[in-house]
Amino acid sequence: MLSLLQRIKDTRGQSAVEFSLAAFLLVMLLLGVVEVGRMVLVYTTVANAARAGMRYAIVHGSDSPPTTSVQTEVKNFLSAAPMNTAATGLSISVTYPDTGGIARPIPPIPDAMSR
Numbered sequence: 001m002l003s004l005l006q007r008i009k010d011t012r013g014q015s016a017v018e019f020s021l022a023a024f025l026l027v028m029l030l031l032g033v034v035e036v037g038r039m040v041l042v043y044t045t046v047a048n049a050a051r052a053g054m055r056y057a058i059v060h061g062s063d064s065p066p067t068t069s070v071q072t073e074v075k076n077f078l079s080a081a082p083m084n085t086a087a088t089g090l091s092i093s094v095t096y097p098d099t100g101g102i103a104r105p106i107p108p109i110p111d112a113m114s115r
Contacts, residue, residue, distance in 0.1 A: 045081035
């Protein structure tokens with residue numbers, strides 16, 4: 001039988017245990033970086049889709065585009081992100097600001113070439 005002192009001094013397998021602990025932490029760190037990157041991708045795509053929908057509604061005026069066409073524009077823009085646009089939790093609402101009951105048509109954008 002080995003004495004207690006000899007058992008304490010025996011370091012066989014120590015490198016394997018240290019490597020496994022360090023490798024586990026490194027893999028967890030790399031997976032965390034990948035997930036943060038995916039989160040930033042989805043966040044920016046959703047923000048840009050909202051901008052695209054807003055621009056579509058502004059360019060086409062508040063009377064001409066039905067809300068379904070604005071929602072379609074947003075869903076088309078969202079298809080760039082790795083997300084399911086047909087999911088049940090996805091809701092796109094289109095609202096126009098209240099003008100106090102007075103219909104204020106949006107003036108057309110002047111064409112710079114016609115001057």
